[in-house]
Amino acid sequence: MSTEITTQTDTKRQSLVTRFAEKYHIEPARMLDTLKATAFRQRGDVVVTNEQMAALLIVADQYKLNPFTKEIFAFNDKGAVVPVVSVDGWSRIINEHPAFNGIEFNYADEMVTMPGGKPCPAWCEVVIYRKDRERPTIVREYLDEVYQPPRGKDGGFAGPWQTHTKRFLRHKTLIQGARIAFGFAGIYDEDEASRIVDAQAVQAAPVQVVRPVVEAGRSSRLAAIVGAAKQEVVEPTFPAQEWEQEPAQ
Numbered sequence: 720m721s722t723e724i725t726t727q728t729d730t731k732r733q734s735l736v737t738r739f740a741e742k743y744h745i746e747p748a749r750m751l752d753t754l755k756a757t758a759f760r761q762r763g764d765v766v767v768t769n770e771q772m773a774a775l776l777i778v779a780d781q782y783k784l785n786p787f788t789k790e791i792f793a794f795n796d797k798g799a800v801v802p803v804v805s806v807d808g809w810s811r812i813i814n815e816h817p818a819f820n821g822i823e824f825n826y827a828d829e830m831v832t833m834p835g836g837k838p839c840p841a842w843c844e845v846v847i848y849r850k851d852r853e854r855p856t857i858v859r860e861y862l863d864e865v866y867q868p869p870r871g872k873d874g875g876f877a878g879p880w881q882t883h884t885k886r887f888l889r890h891k892t893l894i895q896g897a898r899i900a901f902g903f904a905g906i907y908d909e910d911e912a913s914r915i916v917d918a919q920a921v922q923a924a925p926v927q928v929v930r931p932v933v934e935a936g937r938s939s940r941l942a943a944i945v946g947a948a949k950q951e952v953v954e955p956t957f958p959a960q961e962w963e964q965e966p967a968q
Contacts, residue, residue: 735773735776735777735780736750736751736776737750738780739776739779739780743787751769754772754776754786755772757787758786758787758789758792759772759775759786759792759793761793767793767800771793771800774800775791775793775800775802778791778802778905779791779802781905782804782808782812782903782906783811783812783815784804784808784811784812788807789805789807789808790804790805790807790808790811791803791804791805791808792805794907794909801907802905802906802907803906803907803908803909804906804907804908805908806890806893806894806908808906809890809893809894809897809908810893812897812901812903813847813893813897813901816901817850818849818850818851818852818901819847819848819849819850819901820848820849820850821847821848822845822846822847822848822893823845823846824843824844824845824846824889824892825843825844825845825846826840826842826843826844827840827841827842827843828840829841831862831863833862833863833866833868833880833884834868834869835868835869835877835880835881836866836880836881836884837881837882837883837884837885838884839862839884839885839888840885840888841861841862841863842859842860842861842862843859843860843862843888843889843891843892844857844858844859844860844892845857845858845859845892845893845895845896847897847900849900849901856896856899856900857896858892858895858896858899858900859892860888860891860892860895862884862888865888865891865910866880866884866888867880867910868880869881890908891908891910894908
């Protein structure tokens with residue numbers, strides 16, 4: 720039974736790799752190695768496994784994204800690999816959706832300046848029109864909720880949010896609007912991928928539960944009042960890690 724399942728999985732993976740190889744005119748036997756060395760190459764010579772490659776290719780295939788033009792790439796941190804879609808990739812899947820019928824952006828009159836950033840509208844609003852709906856989808860994102868401060872020690876270093884604050888607020892608004900308007904799921908931008916990896920790395924801290932031990936013949940309330948209760952320390956428990964994705968910003 721196990722052999723049958725493995726064979727079926729390998730067959731599906733091979734068909735997916737073959738389909739990608741034919742699409743980009745690459746020999747199927749060299750497709751995975753080519754992607755690992757180019758589009759999905761990681762820093763520090765970290766190798767993406769075949770299983771992780773399969774997951775990335777499934778997402779790329781579902782949304783018809785081109786890994787060689789960086790429409791989708793692998794975000795690898797602490798051993799976790801998350802499929803990340805660039806702004807170009809988001810633009811492609813929005814514009815190629817058959818129901819897409821136009822887009823508009825609106826901005827707040829109030830200007831704010833976040834730490835390390837440039838002056839920027841306090842919020843950005845995207846209006847997405849669909850051919851199959853009478854009313855547009857309107858989504859507003861606030862700068863103070865999506866802004867990413869400088870990263871690193873001693874004040875950090877300037878990133879894209881510091882050098883292109885307005886543009887990245889627009890990008891974030893576009894992505895969240897597209898999710899709601901078209902129901903895109905399972906794909907993230909780099910900020911979201913970073914938070915997902917960080918959340919997966921957090922381990923549940925041990926919890927000590929102090930429970931009163933009541934002497935025979937006394938109620939627990941009376942024991943607490945007269946101080947006759949002794950303390951028993953229950954061994955720490957480690958609840959199964961449950962992480963719920965933070966609501967889209």
